[in-house]
Amino acid sequence: MTNARTGQSVQFSKPGADATAVERSVAQLLGKQLTADSAVQLALLNNKGLQASFAQLGIAEADLVQAGWMSNPSFSFGRMSGAHAVEIERAVMFDILGLLTIPVRSKIEGRRFDLAKLQAASDAVKLAADTRKAYFNAVAAQQTALYSAQVRASAEASAELARRMAQAGNFSKLTQAREQAFYADTTAQLARSRHNATVAREQLLRLMGVWGEHTAIMLPDRLPDLPAAPANGDNAEALAMEQRLDIQLAKGEAAMTASALGLSKATRFINVLEAGYMNTSKSGEPRENGYEIELQLPLFDWGGSRIAKAEGLYMQSVHRTADAAIRARSQVREAYSAYRTSYDLARHYRDEIVPLRKKISDEMLLRYNGMLIGVFELLADARDQVGSVNASIEAQRDYWIAETDLHAAINGTGGAAMQLRAEASAEAPQGH
Template sequence: MVVSAQIAPAPAEKNWREANDAVGQFKRGHADILKWEKQNTPVVQPEASAAARLSLMSPEDAVRQAWLFHRGLVKPMNRIGAANVDLIAKGQWADVDPVWQRKVDDFGELLEVAAQGRKAWIQAVAARQVLKQHRDTLDAAEAGNELGRRMVSVGNWSKLQQAQVQLAQSSAQMNVRRAQHAATQAEATLIKTLGLTGVHSAVTLPDRLPDMPAQALSPQVLDARAEAIAAQLPRAEGMRNGANARLARQAYLASHALALSSRDEVLKVREFITEETVLHYNGMLKSVWDLLGEVSSQSQAVASAIEAQRDFWIAETDLQWVLQGGAPDSFVSLGGGGGEPAAAAGH
């Protein structure tokens, strides 16, 4: 359910009882009225951009664009062949023979550029998704504040009660500003990583991250791949790679478990609570404030799930990179930003 923030002023000649009777004509009461008002408010269409945006609808698009910026990588790409280049671009690194790490000069740089482009794309897409959820939360908070203002205007609420919902709106507005800044920074980082600074100021991205795999890679598969790459590296480098593989593996498995739990447990429970709140509201057992509060809580839960999904895809990229001999500077930290990323071995 979408709750709107743009609300037309209530007619002065109607008293609260008449307004309440009018609300009863809508299935979800105040919430549907607010939604109707926003849908019927004229929308100003943004002007078309003078320069067409570059479309990056998949991480593969980002990887290939990053390679274009590094022209010196043409030689190793020719050496490994188009089939292997496609596998790397699509993120199917497990299907690439690790022997190329030893046989082809600059193969490591080819993988590093691919990993950095892929991770920058993941960050940018996730940041936009999170921004949308915070905007939904702000919509609910603004709707609650406007309803509170109307309640005060007809004498059904005190200014203290309105101040409480006004504070919620201010908090939501601050979160939107933070999320907007994060999205802008993530897009700028993506553009810089792909070598597009001065060429494109914005890019077109999908609305959401790719779906997660239902199952993580098995320990047997991970062990076999770690042994395969270790056999291609000098002893000292192989030992560092082994240490990094353990860190990458831990981050990968933990982030996969957390993301699945967030999606399959937390969000499902939150959706159930929201549906029940709507039913209780329709039966006059819950207030509109309960309903708007639940809409806000659900948006926050979705934002957290997006961040968990983002962390998984970054951890997955780092793991694939390490298992081809790469050495990320650090590994993704989990737990809602509660700590610094784990430093990779040798850094």
């Protein structure tokens, strides 16, 4: 189930299994530059929280095996003495009702085991989506930090030039102060962007389950390019109804509850039924053999409360299934809207805004070469591009995150709601 939805397989680390193969795979993946797929593969292979959730499979499997066994018999022994005589009673009792209900109990535990597999696959698919989003956040944060370092270097050169011009008497103190203020702002922005890059990187490392020497991962300098065209979302809702793991989980819970309701009705009046062999021996008399049947009499509790409880649980699971389907359809529509909008925005920045800013920069450079403008007008135009470039990086990152959320809304348990932030104007303040 995980491979069909993520393209990556999972591995269940059982007790006593050889961990060297996993370590070799982790080292091999970390020895190369990370991609989104290799980051997901590392998380599915090495995340300890996911392995802890997989342990629930072993618990459900043990319950399934135990449901197919008959309960252990019980042995009773009694000894009475008096009037120079000793009486001894022995009995072996078997749970007859438990034996008769083994097929039904095995069926219920089998469905519970299937639900455990669905839950394990759901945890794996969610981890894959979280890791993919963390990867794109880390790459974008690193790209922003590298660009902030370039902006700071440019601002430092501008501030130094302004200082020298002021010393020569060619610059006013106000103009020099403005250049120095911009340099101070870029220094603070660089510190923030570097910290944000560290936060995004650590989030990715946590999801991949690596530490120590393995934290020296290699990320690309920039985000992947946009695809040539966006995906079509016409059948997204229908695919979600077929493939969403939370819907399959809700359906399985409803079916299991229905089976439990049938068992409750079958054992409404006979809840405890045991039969067994017994013998009695007395001093000086031959041993007496026989059998004993123990039956709980429904005098006070006729099982109505158990039936009502089972019916309530069944209706609860039915409504939860319907609610899951309604939420899934809404999440798919919302995720596709975010996906398509983020794709259009990223392409708009790539094809319109950034090229237009470059064209303006080229024109300013021509005017500078023709001595029509000064160096500070040229530097001011370069600062005007800062907002556009940062917005373009964020738009490209938002697209890849929206694509991941769309796949999660169709195949997994639903992606997080994504709101596209309004970007600040790319124009520099007056006086810069």
